[in-house]
Amino acid sequence: MTFEIEDTGPGLDPAEIDSLFEAFVQTEIGRKSEQGTGLGLSISRQFVKLMGGDITLSSPLGGGTIVRFDIQISLAGAGADIQTQHPTRSVIGLAPDQPKYRILVVEDKWESRKLLVKLLEPLGFEVREAENGKEGVALWSSWEPHLIWMDMRMPIMDGYEATKQIKAHLKGQATVIIALTASAFNEERVLILSAGCDDFVRKPFQEEEIFETMARYLGVRYVYEEKTSATSPQRSATEALTREALAVMPAEWVEQLYQAANQVNNQRIFQLIEQIPSEHGPVAIALTDLVRNFRCDKIIDLTEPATS
Known part of the structure; x- marks a missing residue:
């Protein structure tokens, strides 16, 4: 093929x-x-x-x-054993009686920052963001986040230097720093951990990796979407996104979303997602998921003006 x-x-x-x-x-x-x-x-x-x-x-x-x-391909036989991935439970919020977790996202790429912010804020995390390591160190010093998602390659000050500066302080030892890296090399892993990062997640990441890593290092407990039936598969937030769900936003906003999707302008789409009120977090998460999966066509279908 x-x-x-x-x-x-x-x-x-x-x-x-x-x-x-x-x-x-x-x-x-x-x-x-x-x-x-x-x-x-x-x-x-x-x-x-x-x-x-x-x-x-x-x-x-x-x-x-x-x-x-x-690539070389061949047709699967009728009796072929095809493994299917079982759907994971969708996180819809934070369990009660927990600290108010402060999360810092340090990432120079605007879309990558907003992706994490829009993933975490609707669940109840306090999230702040920085465009480079220098800003990240300053925010860490003044705000003292519980966990930092740290991109390793940034201008002005990269994630390696920022991590070293934070971990050089006594209070920095209590801050969890998780590296975000696109590298697949073991040598990079050694460098990341030697800089002081507690762990790393490879890009592109899955939502489950983000949630599981935060649970492992902070003890975060989540509320999950319940299955409506023991025999039917769980509907994802994206599958539940409808025209009616988008109707919580003004018609002008929906029209702007349609235009942005029609132009495949992901940055503009993320800017519009930021305007969705926190009480409609599932809508923001579903739209973010569509952008991540290059499904502007789906957004167009949901927002295209009705023809008479």
């Missing part, structure tokens, strides 16, 4: 294409933007080769890039 993805970006210098599949190699544009690590294509090629295929790049004159890869 062959896949082909094409974009309309600035394109690639032909002289750079052959080296882009090497680890830690970036284009000149990528280096100037200070985004990424130069590992994505190298790791992607390894995965594709494990599936019996290969991946190639081409950049036509005039801009844009085309990525092609193929």
Whole structure:
């Protein structure tokens, strides 16, 4: 099976294409933007080769890039044993009689910060955010959070240095710091833990990983969505999202959400999600989940103006 993805970006210098599949190699544009690590294509090629295929790049004159890869597949037999993943319970709140947990999110990418904020705030956590390690250290000193979600690669001050500065203080020893990293290398894990982080979660993360990690280090107890039937699968928050659920917001807001989804403007969608009142947290969580899973088409279906 062959896949082909094409974009309309600035394109690639032909002289750079052959080296882009090497680890830690970036284009000149990528280096100037200070985004990424130069590992994505190298790791992607390894995965594709494990599936019996290969991946190639081409950049036509005039801009844009085309990525092609193929994998070896075969049809499953009628009697094949196909394993299905059992649905996990959905967290809908915090159990009573617990401390008011203060959570700090230190992440330079706006969308990644808002994703965690919108995941945690509706449940009852107090959440603050910082754009880099320097801001994170200052907020930690003044606010004393119970736990910090720390991105490790940031401008101005990275997560390694911020963690070292926090853990150098006596009160910093009591602060749980969980690293967020896109790296899959064991060497990176050693560096993260030696900097003083208590643990790490790899990106892209699942909601269950975030909740389980906080429960393990803080003892957080959750309230879970109850199953309506012992035999029917549990409906996720996304499945329960309807036009009626979005009607809690003004018509103008719904129209803006439709326009943002139609333009695949994730940053604008997250800005609109921020405007949803905390009492309608499940709506915010469901919309966030759709954005995370690249389902702007679903948001369009839910917000598209009715035609007469």
